[in-house]
Amino acid sequence: MxxxxxxxxxxxxxxxxxxxxxxxxxxxxxxxxxxxxxxxxxxxxxxxxxxxxxxxxxxREGHLSNAEREMLAVVVSGLNRCVYCAVSHGAALRTCTGDPILADTVAVNWRHARLDPRQAALCAFAEKLTLTPADMTEQDLYPLKQAGLNDHEILEATQVIGMFNMTNRVSSALGFQPNTEYHQQGR
Known part of the structure; x- marks a missing residue:
């Protein structure tokens, strides 16, 4: 092994x-x-x-779809350059969307993916919260609301983003390596 x-x-x-x-x-x-x-x-x-x-x-079933949660995981993990989480959740995103091109593009640069306004707002929020959390203001919630997210969905998105930032740090700090099976899933 x-x-x-x-x-x-x-x-x-x-x-x-x-x-x-x-x-x-x-x-x-x-x-x-x-x-x-x-x-x-x-x-x-x-x-x-x-x-x-x-x-x-x-x-678990929540306020966001599985695909939205996995997309947030991939964006956060890609920004943090967490190999384990980017690979494993990239596989999950490919599996739940059935779209390997979308998943691979989101993993590299979500701005190049064909996203609807809701998905793009979630990705932009995840990016700012991951890269510059001290710069967050109430105005950062407006694009999410304009894209149709309600307060429950915004809170869940924030919790998912926070979970992945923490998990990325543990995985990266300790050199966790993804299972080889993840590389083939959803392809």
Whole structure:
């Protein structure tokens, strides 16, 4: 197995029962265990707390569509140059949209993608919040509202963007490597 983190990665024999259950569920649903699950298992309780929040924001039905949440993940991860998240969520965006060209273009430069006004407003908001969070003002919400987003959707978008900024920093700081399976998904 190739190295997936710059830190130690526990074996199944040395992994928390709750993490093992999550690994089994992921393998059943995806056909593999995401490396981020293996790498973060070193601190099982913190990983499970992160997963609960991440799962709620990204994988459960919410105010934004799955494609919108994955698009935000790809924009944020691309801006942060987080290899793990850009690759894994690029795969998820390809899968949920069925459009590999859109997903690949968003990953490199969302401005070149064929986006509707709502998607473009979300991407612009994600970019500003990621690159210059101290410069945010109430006016930054206006393009989102003009594109038809309501307050629930704006709050969820902000939470998703925040989650990915945090997750990108953990993944990048510790050298998490994406599973090879992600490179083929949705193509």
């Amino acid at each position: 190739n190295r997936i983190s710059w830190l130690a990665v526990p074996t199944e024999d040395h992994t928390h029962e709750g993490v093992l259950k999550l690994w089994q569920k992921a393998e059943a649903n995806l056909g593999f265990i995401p490396n981020v699950f293996r790498a973060q298992a070193l601190n099982a309780e913190q990983f499970l707390a992160w997963w609960t929040n991440f799962n709620l924001l990204v994988n």
